[in-house]
Amino acid sequence: MKHTISVHVENHYGAFNRVATMFSGKGFNIHSISIGETEVPEVSRMTIVTEGEDKIIEQVVKQLNRLIDTIKVIDLTGQSRVERELALITVFYQKGTRAEITNICNIFRGNVVDINNKTITLEVTGPPDKIDAVINVLAPYGIKEMARSGTVALKRGEQLKQDKKETVI
Amino acid sequence: MRTVTPKMTGAEIFFESLKKEKVEYVFGYPGGAVLKIYEKLYDVDFLKHILVRHEQGATHMAEGYAKATGKVGVVLVTSGPGATNTVTGIADAYMDSVPIVVFTGQVPTHLIGNDAFQEADIVGITRPITKHNFLVRDVNELALTIKKAFYIASTGRPGPVLVDLPKDVINSVCEFDYPEKIELRGYKPTFLGHQNQIKKAAEILKKAKRPLLYVGGGVIMSNGDRELRLFAKENNLPVTMTLQGLGAFPMTDTQSLGMLGMHGTYWANQAVNNCDVLVSLGARFDDRVTGKVDAFATKAYKIHVDIDPTCIDKNIVVDLPIVGDVKHVLAELAAEMDEAPDLTEWWQQINTWREECPLHYEKNDGKLRSEFIIEKISEKTKGEAVVITDVGQHQMWVSQYYKFTNPRSHITSGGLGTMGFSLPASIGAAFGIKDRPIVSISGDGGFQMNIQELVTAAYNKLPIKFIILNNSFLGMVRQWQELFHAEKYSFTDLSDSNPNFVKVGEAFGLKSFSTNSPNNVDDILEQAFSYNAGPVLIEFKVVKEDMVFPIIPAGQSVKEIMTKRLDPKEMV
Ligand SMILES: Cc1ncc(C[n+]2csc(CCOP(=O)(O)OP(=O)(O)O)c2C)c(N)n1
Numbered sequence: 225m226k227h228t229i230s231v232h233v234e235n236h237y238g239a240f241n242r243v244a245t246m247f248s249g250k251g252f253n254i255h256s257i258s259i260g261e262t263e264v265p266e267v268s269r270m271t272i273v274t275e276g277e278d279k280i281i282e283q284v285v286k287q288l289n290r291l292i293d294t295i296k297v298i299d300l301t302g303q304s305r306v307e308r309e310l311a312l313i314t315v316f317y318q319k320g321t322r323a324e325i326t327n328i329c330n331i332f333r334g335n336v337v338d339i340n341n342k343t344i345t346l347e348v349t350g351p352p353d354k355i356d357a358v359i360n361v362l363a364p365y366g367i368k369e370m371a372r373s374g375t376v377a378l379k380r381g382e383q384l385k386q387d388k389k390e391t392v393i
Numbered sequence: 394m395r396t397v398t399p400k401m402t403g404a405e406i407f408f409e410s411l412k413k414e415k416v417e418y419v420f421g422y423p424g425g426a427v428l429k430i431y432e433k434l435y436d437v438d439f440l441k442h443i444l445v446r447h448e449q450g451a452t453h454m455a456e457g458y459a460k461a462t463g464k465v466g467v468v469l470v471t472s473g474p475g476a477t478n479t480v481t482g483i484a485d486a487y488m489d490s491v492p493i494v495v496f497t498g499q500v501p502t503h504l505i506g507n508d509a510f511q512e513a514d515i516v517g518i519t520r521p522i523t524k525h526n527f528l529v530r531d532v533n534e535l536a537l538t539i540k541k542a543f544y545i546a547s548t549g550r551p552g553p554v555l556v557d558l559p560k561d562v563i564n565s566v567c568e569f570d571y572p573e574k575i576e577l578r579g580y581k582p583t584f585l586g587h588q589n590q591i592k593k594a595a596e597i598l599k600k601a602k603r604p605l606l607y608v609g610g611g612v613i614m615s616n617g618d619r620e621l622r623l624f625a626k627e628n629n630l631p632v633t634m635t636l637q638g639l640g641a642f643p644m645t646d647t648q649s650l651g652m653l654g655m656h657g658t659y660w661a662n663q664a665v666n667n668c669d670v671l672v673s674l675g676a677r678f679d680d681r682v683t684g685k686v687d688a689f690a691t692k693a694y695k696i697h698v699d700i701d702p703t704c705i706d707k708n709i710v711v712d713l714p715i716v717g718d719v720k721h722v723l724a725e726l727a728a729e730m731d732e733a734p735d736l737t738e739w740w741q742q743i744n745t746w747r748e749e750c751p752l753h754y755e756k757n758d759g760k761l762r763s764e765f766i767i768e769k770i771s772e773k774t775k776g777e778a779v780v781i782t783d784v785g786q787h788q789m790w791v792s793q794y795y796k797f798t799n800p801r802s803h804i805t806s807g808g809l810g811t812m813g814f815s816l817p818a819s820i821g822a823a824f825g826i827k828d829r830p831i832v833s834i835s836g837d838g839g840f841q842m843n844i845q846e847l848v849t850a851a852y853n854k855l856p857i858k859f860i861i862l863n864n865s866f867l868g869m870v871r872q873w874q875e876l877f878h879a880e881k882y883s884f885t886d887l888s889d890s891n892p893n894f895v896k897v898g899e900a901f902g903l904k905s906f907s908t909n910s911p912n913n914v915d916d917i918l919e920q921a922f923s924y925n926a927g928p929v930l931i932e933f934k935v936v937k938e939d940m941v942f943p944i945i946p947a948g949q950s951v952k953e954i955m956t957k958r959l960d961p962k963e964m965v
Binding site for chain 2: 241
């Protein structure tokens with residue numbers, strides 16, 4: 225089963241590598257991984273989508289917790305959460321299909337962000353399954369290239385607990 | 394209280410920090426990137442620098458020192474090749490949870506990433522084999538980083554920490570401000586076990602009919618051996634130990650079943666297989682212990698005490714996890730045990746197994762055998778020496794025949810199984826422990842893997858007894874070839890290529906002996922153990938083709954245990 229895990233890490237050199245190294249070293253799957261700053265500048269949030277049996281996921285969470293640079297690890301799976309992904313998709317168009325493609329884009333509340341004589345580039349955001357759906361619908365037109373951001377997620381109504389500050393006495 | 398002093402160089406801060414950490418020994422080797430540190434070292438008198446002959450040796454020495462004393466072992470090497478030479482020792486320390494701090498020189502920060510002379514990304518290389526590592530980019534972070542390194546290495550589940558020191562950082566100056574205490578928001582080991590879980594464990598143990606304590610290295614690391622003894626004795630509980638746990642409970646005590654697992658005793662493995670409550674104390678259900686996981690202790694309610702939550706439910710799913718420091722959990726568990734279970738029948742059963750299949754070797758054919766020598770050393774030292782083994786058959790025979798009575802007495806590379814460990818690790822142990830004999834036991838193969846460190850032992854006049862059990866084979870591999878690889882003895886016969894060990898010993902300045910007769914063993918041991926002005930080397934030329942029994946073949950269960958070499962007649 226797929227799990228979305230949110231990890232607060234120290235925003236410094238090597239922290240991301242440590243997480244990635246742990247995943248590859250332990251043979252855990254990564255579907256997607258994204259990282260960016262949080263409301264606290266010294267803390268970054270990684271959102272990791274991984275897959276495995278419960279026993280494996282339990283190990284993933286424990287191993288993440290064990291890293292010195294991780295501050296907080298939350299498995300968001302099964303919790304009420306907001307999940308979003310952004311995709312940029314460049315599709316080939318012919319004379320009759322340009323309108324169809326922009327129409328599809330509208331249905332999925334996407335934006336046209338670039339166009340030239342052969343291709344049109346769409347920007348779509350939404351839950352990952354919506355992105356999958358857009359891609360499926362666009363596939364028959366011919367997708368030239370595509371970039372997905374990976375999932376970012378927040379617990380609904382989540383209040384970021386102020387963890388104990390690193391104190392140097 | 395903060396102590397702020399006038400400005401110091403990075404090199405000075407380095408040594409002042411080691412002083413604050415009460416470091417006694419640094420095992421090291423100089424080079425370009427750390428010259429400034431060595432320049433300062435020239436005037437340092439509060440610690441001793443031990444010059445090694447290979448950086449791998451330094452890491453194993455630090456491990457030997459740490460395991461024997463419980464203190465943090467410290468290594469100092471240069472960048473590039475100096476740093477990469479430490480990798481095996483770091484990986485070894487990681488697998489066996491040994492607290493060491495390795496300082497590596499690095500090219501100046503502005504050259505990092507330029508393929509500069511003697512540059513290696515040692516932080517990247519060691520990321521998966523350290524508990525944590527640091528690249529210090531600014532001299533202002535140096536003291537705090539060293540504080541963190543020692544704190545992380547020595548607390549929780551201990552492990553190696555590497556600190557990479559670029560040359561310009563070492564040359565820069567700032568004020569020295571060493572924090573007395575630190576707290577890291579991402580690192581807070583759980584120390585006290587959950588009260589209710591401990592109560593529940595006691596309730597279950599009180600009702601147990603066939604309980605068993607399965608003791609690992611965690612008991613020794615937490616200094617919980619006294620608590621273990623009290624708890625086991627008061628409740629008459631049988632105790633089996635892992636390779637790293639040997640010595641946590643005296644093997645001379647009738648309640649000790651010896652080691653379990655692949656080369657464990659028949660009765661310990663039977664007890665695991667038949668117990669109704671298994672209490673794992675600071676052990677990690679390693680595959681050399683469990684064999685086939687589906688067949689491991691299937692009848693048992695499993696209680697697992699460990700400070701590292703990742704150990705729990707990793708290999709074996711347990712019924713009752715208790716995360717905490719084993720020493721404390723044991724004390725609390727003992728306090729909850731107001732009635733001892735009645736184990737008369739269980740002990741009868743265990744003793745039947747003990748008699749059914751005792752440890753055995755041929756004693757009457759006049760040939761010299763490793764088991765005999767180890768028994769002799771055990772008697773000679775009354776089980777009180779610090780014995781440092783290498784990896785192979787001799788290692789398993791030591792676990793079976795040396796009767797360890799104290800913790801921190803059996804030092805071996807268990808997790809990584811690093812040949813070449815014993816020789817340097819015994820040097821580290823000898824620096825840490827002065828009041829007990831230090832005995833290094835290796836095979837002829839492993840002895841040659843860090844043989845250069847003999848000079849470190851000789852130069853420092855360490856009274857180590859270097860024992861080589863020379864069977865002219867890479868014995869353990871030969872054993873697997875005989876049992877599982879169609880008797881193809883591919884590249885394991887060393888008889889034509891081994892050096893003359895006595896001459897090697899003498900060349901390095903060691904008093905050296907050799908014999909192939911059981912009749913000389915007492916005499917040689919007497920001479921060796923009464924000489925303490927420096928190291929001695931003893932080569933015992935033992936039977937070539939003996940095997941370690943019992944053996945449970947990898948991935949199998951106690952049902953498949955082999956207790957003796959099959960007679961060719963029986964094999965058809
Ligand atoms: C560095 C390293 N290389 C290879 C091995 C694989 N290995 C395990 S035991 C062994 C044989 C050891 O032979 P020896 O040192 O003579 O000891 P014996 O088994 O004969 O007691 C080998 C090669 C290892 N454990 N470590």
